Amino acid sequence: MPVFIHLKELYISWHSKFYKFPKTSKFSIGTKIDSLFVYSIEQVSLANITYNIEKLGHIKIAxxxxxxxxxxxxxxxxxxxxxxxxxxxLSEKIDVVGKMLGGWYGQTLKQNSPAKAREK
Structure with a gap:
């Protein structure tokens, strides 16, 4: 899945810089940023294996x-x-991931709309 690949590569790029943070910042804002990356990756992974409303929730959280x-x-x-x-x-790549997630959310929302359900 492309969004997962982009997010994974983005995290690897971030992680190489994270270790250069001063100790006081590494364990505060650095850890917060790192945790948000990891959490986003987890949510994308979960969205990739779930369906319907549950998928929408994971994408929205990501x-x-x-x-x-x-x-x-x-x-x-x-x-x-x-x-x-x-x-x-990093900002440019994060924007790309955000747009991809937004598109995925919109597509999933459309697929699960009441109008789409009536067509089935």
Whole structure:
């Protein structure tokens, strides 16, 4: 699944920078960002193996986690914990993942709409 692959690669890119955080920030905002990445990956994995309303819930949670991740990543950048170049790369990739999740959510919602159910 493409969104899972993008998210996994994004996490690997993040993780290589996470270890360079100063100790005080690593165990606060760094851990929060890392946890949001992991949680998003978990939700995408669960959405990939579930159906209907349950799938929608996991996708929605992943979208929310990605939005929160963007905020914390921006804070880390503003604090000087993430280099501008790396922040820019991560932000662009996070936006792509967000759009993919939004499209997946919309498609799943449409497939499970009452009008679609009447067609069956």
């Amino acid at each position: 979208l929310s986690s990605i939005d929160t991740l963007k905020v914390f990543l921006q804070i880390a950048w503003e604090l000087g914990l993430v280099e501008t170049k790396h922040y820019s790369e």
